[in-house]
Amino acid sequence: MARLTFAEAARRALAEEMRRDPLVWALGEDLQQGGIFGQYKGLAEEFGPERIVSTPISESTIMGAGLGAALCGTRPVIEMRIADFALCAMDELVSQIAKVRYMFGGQGRASLVVRMPQGIWRNSAAQHSQCLEAWLTHIPGLVVAAPGTPADAAGMLKAAIRSDDPVVLLEPKNLWTTEGEVEDGTEPLPFGVARPAARGDGATVVTWSACVPVVEQAARDSGVACDVFDLRSLWPWDEAAVIGSARRTGRLLVVHEAVTVSGFGAEVVARVVEALGPGALHAVERLGAPRAPVPFSPVLEAAMRMTPERVAAAIRRIAG
């Protein structure tokens, strides 16, 4: 057990996987310089430039080459630098990686990881702050992981690397420097198993990624004893745990950083309502960002950020 930052936990997990399996390698911009969040620090020195590949600014090819390399039996870790830049590689991710196994009738598989650090961080403004997680959950073929703690950063990265499915790993930019306890030799986590972060009958609160510490804090502050679930992966997601809890509490709140409209919160709400029937519920609410781009100025950005205060108020509202 050690106290590590999110970035260091992820770095260590990748190093361990690369030691375990010589077919694991990583490609992306500036990787030999350690990556922009230090999450590749020292890896080029240990594994050499053939396994820690610094690439040109060629997102389409970073993504597409990752696919080609997976089809030939290696396990690439594709680094997108930040999630927004994956928009330059959407064909490769959505029409190629996600579909290749299916289209080819199972002949080939895209066993690879796409890392996409996402979300608001340090006043980076509209083109560097997006959370497009809901998009990815909509795409058949993709597994979508969204850890919110250092331990899960390590466990999910390991699971992603070992997965035979393509996994998009959304890493919350705002949490890279957050510290937490991480097991030595972390084991891969299963997809689709939420982490129960608090327990109580007042409401069911669901969240993931950068909102995890925010919601944990809010749950403590709210004065309402509630079930809090950190989903950890969005596809598959832990429907059983959430539906079971909502059946008991009758009150469901989903909190995410992404825009509320057509965010993954809509899926969680719709699924729970379908599964239990609306009659089984007393109150349902989504808390996400307004449908506006992320602005630069701190005073404007603040209006888009999820805060413990906003979440605590919502918990009290739905616990009614």
Place this chain on the structure above:
Amino acid sequence: MARLTFAEAARRALAEEMRRDPLVWALGEDLQQGGIFGQYKGLAEEFGPERIVSTPISESTIMGAGLGAALCGTRPVIEMRIADFALCAMDELVSQIAKVRYMFGGQGRASLVVRMPQGIWRNSAAQHSQCLEAWLTHIPGLVVAAPGTPADAAGMLKAAIRSDDPVVLLEPKNLWTTEGEVEDGTEPLPFGVARPAARGDGATVVTWSACVPVVEQAARDSGVACDVFDLRSLWPWDEAAVIGSARRTGRLLVVHEAVTVSGFGAEVVARVVEALGPGALHAVERLGAPRAPVPFSPVLEAAMRMTPERVAAAIRRIAG
């Protein structure tokens, strides 16, 4: 009034707009050859190669050049050929077009239309059949239109061209040859106003795009008198009409061709449940595609297609 195909209605609407406003022009592959669905037929002859521009296979630049041209005061109609190819231009659409007005504090606007024929058509398989409408509704800055009849094809295209906002116009590939009555000199339609397609107290059924005729048929076949709404635009969408109806019927069914998981149906359900409270509803269901790519073989593709039978069964189920 004339009986026109969807393609001809759209073609005529574009021609009328181009006659009205010399700053309207179109760019995309094969446009001078009439476009792949005939929706540009004869326009190059009438408007010349400077306003009907046949482009290289350069989706990023088709999209990005459209933006540049809009910032300099013209009104481009950007043709993506099929929605799937817009994946090659996602940065330009999502990080540039959608955000430019906001990022620049209102100095410039992307007054343009992006046409994306979408959906299943003629066994085109996984890379040529996607419906990514939910993605677009998630992106601040974009208007999303999804007509389902020839008249609306014309009215929505005109509205899109005259809109100062960027509008993504999703045209259902499967309906290009469908005929319907179209007014001469169609007027632009407002965004956010649904077309009530049937009236009844048994349920509220919401749909759009290629599912419009399917749902209309199913509503007749189901034996249940229900409110049927063709949303026509997904952002903004007619929340008032749908919420009002659902308050009355207590039963909500949303039908779309896209994958159910994180589809726009989730947003409709979540919004209605939030607005009315779950207690106001008796039954809620989404009907969309399973989370699988679209296969080629007719017998497999059929399992992914929305049919009047599936919809009628769902109507009866929720009217229960």
Place this chain on the structure above:
Amino acid sequence: MPGTSDETARRVGMLRDMARIRAFEREAVAAMRSGEAPGVVHPSIGQEAVAVGVCANLHRADRITSTHRGHGHAIAKGADARAMMLELHGRAGGSCGGKGGSMHIADFAVGMLGANGVVGAGIPIACGAAQAIRLKREDAIVACFFGDGAINRGPFLEGMNWAALYRLPVLFVCEDNGFAAFTRGSTVTAGGGPAVRAEACGVPAMVVDGEDVLAVDAVAADLVARIRGGEGPQFLHARCYRWEGHTGTDAAAYRPAEEAAAARDRDCIRRLAAMLDAEEVAAIEAEATSEMVAHRAAAMAAPWPDAAATFSDVQDAGAPAWHA
């Protein structure tokens, strides 16, 4: 250097492959037109020499990536033509179990990593395949086919730079049939063309008459030898002509009929046939035709895939449930 009889055998082999591709596509187009094969077929009739001349220099362990117009590449690489024909008919037993169709034919057993419905998309994939080959210390190269239309898409540039930068074992083959869908290539492409663009990014390039299989074979042999010798990626610009329309039902009214007629006169198959024994040629062609006619009949007789297959091979975690 191959001796005379080896050389003749090589030519006969190439003729057979070209004849088989043509026969396959004649049947495929007929099946599409009659509605027996669903969806769309993009025939490469007239362009067979490119696929065959290149693949004659590949081993089974080598990989190829292909395009929407990929039947020829697949057959030339040794893909199972019967499975391909079943695939085009959407039947069980097809190369992809009926899930892919013409635009997604793949045959991993012979290194055919897949056709692609997205223009240019095979280029990054080929680069990555070559990187994996290097990482695994495999003795193999990758041939990457694409059309003249693909050179105007971004991934073309990215892939050329990438392959040159990492000195990857890739042979890029630009099959320049004069058209991108309904638009003449020269009306949408500026500058000196594919080879010049490749060279600008550091990939040495050659231009060849793509309607002369011996020329393609010779140049490909040279380039493949360089790649195997560790010289890094090479580029082949093969000039040819698309006899048919863009798809099996496009009448290609946008071009003069004489132009297509002239191309038919330059028939790559006849050109090679003229150098071989006429009787042997006739036998090969007859055999190719009867093989493909039989495959088409087999396809029509084959069962449809089980509808439950719609939901298989999506993914392991979070796979969709089968609900009838």
Place this chain on the structure above:
Amino acid sequence: MPGTSDETARRVGMLRDMARIRAFEREAVAAMRSGEAPGVVHPSIGQEAVAVGVCANLHRADRITSTHRGHGHAIAKGADARAMMLELHGRAGGSCGGKGGSMHIADFAVGMLGANGVVGAGIPIACGAAQAIRLKREDAIVACFFGDGAINRGPFLEGMNWAALYRLPVLFVCEDNGFAAFTRGSTVTAGGGPAVRAEACGVPAMVVDGEDVLAVDAVAADLVARIRGGEGPQFLHARCYRWEGHTGTDAAAYRPAEEAAAARDRDCIRRLAAMLDAEEVAAIEAEATSEMVAHRAAAMAAPWPDAAATFSDVQDAGAPAWHA
């Protein structure tokens, strides 16, 4: 040809612009380091000659597109430096009302169509701007700035082909400062470089010493004249060096200190200053510094934007509601 005094005036003007850019960025970096300006700043210190030498040949009606490292382009094009400094501080009255920050500076009033946070994204935008200019029969051209890193992104190729094909009035300017973020350009770029790639797509190209503003001015004058004369797009590869790190806080430990020191010795401002009256130069530099210091003070004193602005200028139809 400008006479001697005209020529001197031009040089003085260019010196003033370079000095203003440098002073602006010195203040911007200091403000970023101190935390007074939020977010990230990418300084172009040492590269001023490129922006200034090019923009000296542009009219107000001409447009430019820029990059994440765009302060210099904006100031050289005549953008309001005070509004820019306010923008960097996220204040009301900033160029974009505080919504954009350094990476999204725009000043449409002077034809500055925007910085861009996505590498290479300005290239297609510039192409389309030129198409609109043509359609509207405006008498204007577009200058499109981008870095050496951008030449490895797909839109670079697409845009070169596009501009050449339609013979658009665009001057492409590749500002080659030797680095793409933390990676040396030469380690990720193969082939003959930006100019060779542009020419391969049909865009005539010139290479210039981007640390010599007179050279940049002279070549840009020539290229701009060709563009205005209807000869279509032209390309300028300007070699320079990024004195600072990638951002205002990057120590650039990945490169030898001597290399940066040598670049500082080639200072484009000093090179031009040496040809002008020393007192006049000193006055200009002092004025530039005091202007930017004043702007910084003004920025610190300026009010924050109204939080309600978070929800304005998103869109007209379906705009988000303000809820506190």
